[in-house]
Amino acid sequence: MKKLINDPDSYLLQGLRGFGRAHADLVxxxxxxxxxxxxxxxxxxxxxxVSGGGSGHEPLHGGFVGYGMLDAACPGEVFTSPTPDPIVAxxxxxxxxxxxxxxxxxYTGDVMNFQIAAELAADExxxxxxxxxxxxxxxxxxxxxxxxxxxxAAVLVEKIAGACAEAGGTLADVVTVGKRVAAQSRSFGVAxxxxxxxxxxxxxxxxxxxxxxxxxxIHGEPGRRRETIRPASEIVREMADAILxxxxxxxxxxxxxxxxxxxxxxxxLYLVYDELVQVLxxxxxxxxxxxxxxxxxxxxxxGASITLLSLDDELLAWWDAPVQTPALRWGR
Amino acid sequence: MKKLINDPDSYLLQGLRGFGRAHADLVxxxxxxxxxxxxxxxxxxxxxxVSGGGSGHEPLHGGFVGYGMLDAACPGEVFTSPTPDPIVAxxxxxxxxxxxxxxxxxYTGDVMNFQIAAELAADExxxxxxxxxxxxxxxxxxxxxxxxxxxxAAVLVEKIAGACAEAGGTLADVVTVGKRVAAQSRSFGVAxxxxxxxxxxxxxxxxxxxxxxxxxxIHGEPGRRRETIRPASEIVREMADAILxxxxxxxxxxxxxxxxxxxxxxxxLYLVYDELVQVLxxxxxxxxxxxxxxxxxxxxxxGASITLLSLDDELLAWWDAPVQTPALRWGR
Numbered sequence: 001m002k003k004l005i006n007d008p009d010s011y012l013l014q015g016l017r018g019f020g021r022a023h024a025d026l027v028x029x030x031x032x033x034x035x036x037x038x039x040x041x042x043x044x045x046x047x048x049x050v051s052g053g054g055s056g057h058e059p060l061h062g063g064f065v066g067y068g069m070l071d072a073a074c075p076g077e078v079f080t081s082p083t084p085d086p087i088v089a090x091x092x093x094x095x096x097x098x099x100x101x102x103x104x105x106x107y108t109g110d111v112m113n114f115q116i117a118a119e120l121a122a123d124e125x126x127x128x129x130x131x132x133x134x135x136x137x138x139x140x141x142x143x144x145x146x147x148x149x150x151x152x153a154a155v156l157v158e159k160i161a162g163a164c165a166e167a168g169g170t171l172a173d174v175v176t177v178g179k180r181v182a183a184q185s186r187s188f189g190v191a192x193x194x195x196x197x198x199x200x201x202x203x204x205x206x207x208x209x210x211x212x213x214x215x216x217x218i219h220g221e222p223g224r225r226r227e228t229i230r231p232a233s234e235i236v237r238e239m240a241d242a243i244l245x246x247x248x249x250x251x252x253x254x255x256x257x258x259x260x261x262x263x264x265x266x267x268x269l270y271l272v273y274d275e276l277v278q279v280l281x282x283x284x285x286x287x288x289x290x291x292x293x294x295x296x297x298x299x300x301x302x303g304a305s306i307t308l309l310s311l312d313d314e315l316l317a318w319w320d321a322p323v324q325t326p327a328l329r330w331g332r
Numbered sequence: 333m334k335k336l337i338n339d340p341d342s343y344l345l346q347g348l349r350g351f352g353r354a355h356a357d358l359v360x361x362x363x364x365x366x367x368x369x370x371x372x373x374x375x376x377x378x379x380x381x382v383s384g385g386g387s388g389h390e391p392l393h394g395g396f397v398g399y400g401m402l403d404a405a406c407p408g409e410v411f412t413s414p415t416p417d418p419i420v421a422x423x424x425x426x427x428x429x430x431x432x433x434x435x436x437x438x439y440t441g442d443v444m445n446f447q448i449a450a451e452l453a454a455d456e457x458x459x460x461x462x463x464x465x466x467x468x469x470x471x472x473x474x475x476x477x478x479x480x481x482x483x484x485a486a487v488l489v490e491k492i493a494g495a496c497a498e499a500g501g502t503l504a505d506v507v508t509v510g511k512r513v514a515a516q517s518r519s520f521g522v523a524x525x526x527x528x529x530x531x532x533x534x535x536x537x538x539x540x541x542x543x544x545x546x547x548x549x550i551h552g553e554p555g556r557r558r559e560t561i562r563p564a565s566e567i568v569r570e571m572a573d574a575i576l577x578x579x580x581x582x583x584x585x586x587x588x589x590x591x592x593x594x595x596x597x598x599x600x601l602y603l604v605y606d607e608l609v610q611v612l613x614x615x616x617x618x619x620x621x622x623x624x625x626x627x628x629x630x631x632x633x634x635g636a637s638i639t640l641l642s643l644d645d646e647l648l649a650w651w652d653a654p655v656q657t658p659a660l661r662w663g664r
Contacts, residue, residue: 002524002544004600004636006563015599018606022622058598192334212334231338263595265631266390267347268336274350290354294626299597302632304336329661 001201008198012055012077019062023326026066034082035090036062037072047165047174048072048094051103051158052087053110054079056197057218060154060296063327069162070103070325078197078299079219081109087117091126099127099171101178103157105150106134129171131178133157135187135307137246138215138223149217152259152296152307153185156319159328163321177318181309186247188239189305191216192229193263195298214238218261218298218305232268236275239306244283247308254280255309255319256287260294263302269293272304280308289319295327333533340530344387344409351394355658358398366414367422368394369404379497379506380404380426383435383490384419385442386411388529389550392486392628395659401494402435402657410529410631411551413441419449423458431459431503433510435489437482438466461503463510465489467519467639469578470547470555481549484591484628484639485517488651491660495653509650513641518579520571521637523548524561525595527630546570550593550630550637564600568607571638576615579640586612587641587651588619592626595634601625604636612640621651627659 005011013031020029020036028039035052042048051061052074061073072090076082091100100121104114111132118128135153142149161178169177191213194203204220207213212235215223229235258273260266273292280287288311296305309315322331337343345363352361352368360371367384374380383393384406393405404422408414423432432453436446443464450460467485474481493510501509523545526535536552539545544567547555561567590605592598605624612619620643628637641647654663 002542002561002634004522004524004564004567004596004604006565006603011599011603014606015603018602018604018609018624021609022602022605022624055599056597058602063598190336192336210334229334232336233338235336262597263632263634264336265388265594265629266395266626267343267387267631270350270354270390271338271343271347272336272350273354274346277350277353292350292354294598297597299599300595300634302334302595324662330656 001196003198005198011198016075026324026326033089034086035072035074036065037090037093038065042071042094042096044096045098046096047098047101047169047171048096049101049103049158049162049165050090050094052076052082053105054081056299057297059327064155064158064325066325068166068321068323069158078199081107081113084113084117084120087114088120091117091121091128092124095126099129101161101174102128102130103154103178104130104132105154106132106147107144107150108146109144127171129175131157131161131175131182133182135182135185137186137242138188142217143221144219151189151218152187152257152305153182155295156185156257156307156309157181159323160315160318163318181315184250184310185307186243187305187307188242189216189261189303190214190235191261191301191303193302194220195301197299216303218296220298232271233275236272237279240276240279243306243308247310249285249310250312251310252284252286253288253311254285255289255311257291257307259296259305259307261301261303261305262294262297263300264304269304276306333528335530337530343530348407358656358658365421366418367404367406368397369422369425370398374403374426374428376428377430378428379430379433379501379503380428381433381435381490381494381497382422382426384414385437386413388631389629391659396487396490396657398657400498400653400655401490401660410531413439413445416445416449416452419446420452423449423453423460424456427458431461433493433506434460434462435486435510436462436464437486438464438479439476439482440478441476459503461507463489463493463507463514465514467514467517469518469574470520474549475553476551483521483550484519484589484637485514487627488517488589488641489513491655492647492650495650513647516582516642517639518575519637519639520574521548521593521635522546522567523593523633523635525634526552527633529631548635550628552630564603565607568604569611572608572611575638575640579642581617581642582644583642584616584618585620585643586617587621587643589623589639591628591637591639593633593635593637594626594629595632596636601636608638
């Protein structure tokens with residue numbers, strides 16, 4: 001294994017400390033309780049948003065803590081759900097009296113631990129609502145999931161629900177719009193290589209020099225099939241078709257999120273985006289907003305995912321609203 | 333070779349088309365003449381900035397075209413300098429009558445082609461000045477370079493000189509501050525894996541499963557030595573020492589840029605940043621600004637580079653000024 005680390009045990013905490021040091025203007029990292037919050041506490045009466053999940057998907061979720069997006073994030077061990085304790089602590093830390101929204105990707109461990117944390121927070125008198133993200137159409141059930149896995153749509157839910165909360169939305173407003181984003185988003189990913197976790201020190205799965213995993217999960221979970229790699233035009237068309245077979249677009253406008261899994265050059269992601277524009281144009285869908293880059297990664301895995309969000313005027317306005325986080329910034 | 337492309341010949345142009353489509357609010361890509369400009373033409377009397385170089389280092393340079401940074405970028409073929417023609421065309425396209433600054437990384441091909449282009453533009457009555465970026469202290473001369481190679485400091489020169497130009501700086505102002513950033517910046521990189529260019533289809537160099545290239549160039553040029561990988565703490569200390577042996581800091585304040593070469597997870601980059609903070613603290617240098625991410629890449633190469641810029645009040649103010657480009661955005 002070759003990684004720029006000291007040892008697998010200290011990898012996570014030292015990376016978090018560096019993250020906190022690099023972005024001290026925006027966030028504060030509580031290394032003891034293991035959560036990340038904005039550097040400034042929320043205004044009283046603001047609905048606040050907490051997300052989290054296994055580490056190794058950076059910048060998700062910590063990179064999205066800041067103005068207009070998350071109030072806190074709970075990073076678990078690599079590819080492992082955070083336990084309830086840090087989720088409760090983060091929920092208490094950002095509670096501003098108007099309710100806290102948990103944004104949870106659909107993995108069994110995350111769902112269970114956020115559920116326990118929500119109950120413990122409720123015992124403390126904090127009103128918690130949950131938005132479940134289950135956008136990955138590749139497989140019905142997976143290694144760590146019952147139902148669709150949660151992937152790229154997490155970024156879109158956090159951005160749009162975060163904008164609604166920043167603008168003074170009530171708990172019901174924020175939950176409703178967050179659930180709507182989750183319902184109107186679908187994703188599909190492909191891997192060209194495996195990732196290697198620091199603890200294992202070897203690739204999570206074996207894959208041949210000409211093979212790809214079609215429908216891979218963000219922890220290296222199997223997809224629909226293993227096959228010989230093909231031209232990007234064919235891969236993207238089939239990814240888009242899989243998404244559109246499951247998504248019932250609310251209208252002709254979409255946000256397209258082309259996401260790198262960690263080891264894929266930006267030039268390839270823009271090429272995938274170019275193919276996607278053409279495929280969707282042929283299906284009567286216009287991409288009116290886009291996000292291209294490595295935002296939901298799987299450590300060093302080469303590959304990409306596509307997420308489509310069917311847009312309406314409300315979602316579009318929240319997407320365009322100002323955001324100021326380590327990984328996404330605009331308009332302010 | 334496994335890449336998300338259609339074929340090696342169309343890779344570059346299709347990626348550029350996708351880039352233009354994804355960022356049509358900020359940039360326009362001229363595929364025929366092969367350059368990228370801002371979507372809005374410069375105001376008359378603005379000093380304008382043009383950079384460029386081989387492709388494969390994305391988001392450099394096209395990702396830095398926009399308000400507060402570059403006016404145009406010229407992407408060559410992968411790892412190959414742009415020819416003079418697109419540089420002349422870009423220089424003419426953005427000339428607003430107050431002079432054009434070419435920001436050139438120190439590679440023999442880039443230096444020659446930008447020089448020819450500057451002379452051709454001068455024949456058209458355009459005043460062109462050049463800022464050379466030669467920050468990489470790893471080797472004295474290299475495969476494609478006489479003198480120090482140009483790497484991460486290009487981003488810092490483009491940001492700071494771009495801010496000066498945006499604020500109405502004269503040609504002399506912009507060139508002076510740009511040269512000062514180049515003079516006060518030094519870099520050092522390490523590779524854990526090779527990159528693979530689409531045209532070659534196989535790794536640029538062979539490297540063992542436990543080896544790293546200490547002092548690598550951004551095209552895979554050899555560094556100081558090949559050695560067994562060590563803990564990040566030792567690697568970062570030696571990188572910082574190599575930089576500080578060559579840089580004569582103007583004061584105690586520095587900007588630290590920890591850059592991923594393409595295949596390295598963000599978590600490792602933040603860990604490297606954490607080590608760097610500690611090393612510099614022991615050397616009496618305070619990091620007052622930072623940039624952590626994959627901004628000057630070498631396709632899919634795993635590895636990282638560190639760039640230090642010795643800061644003064646003027647450079648700090650220009651760094652903090654608003655910027656609005658595909659790859660860097662803040663403050664506006």
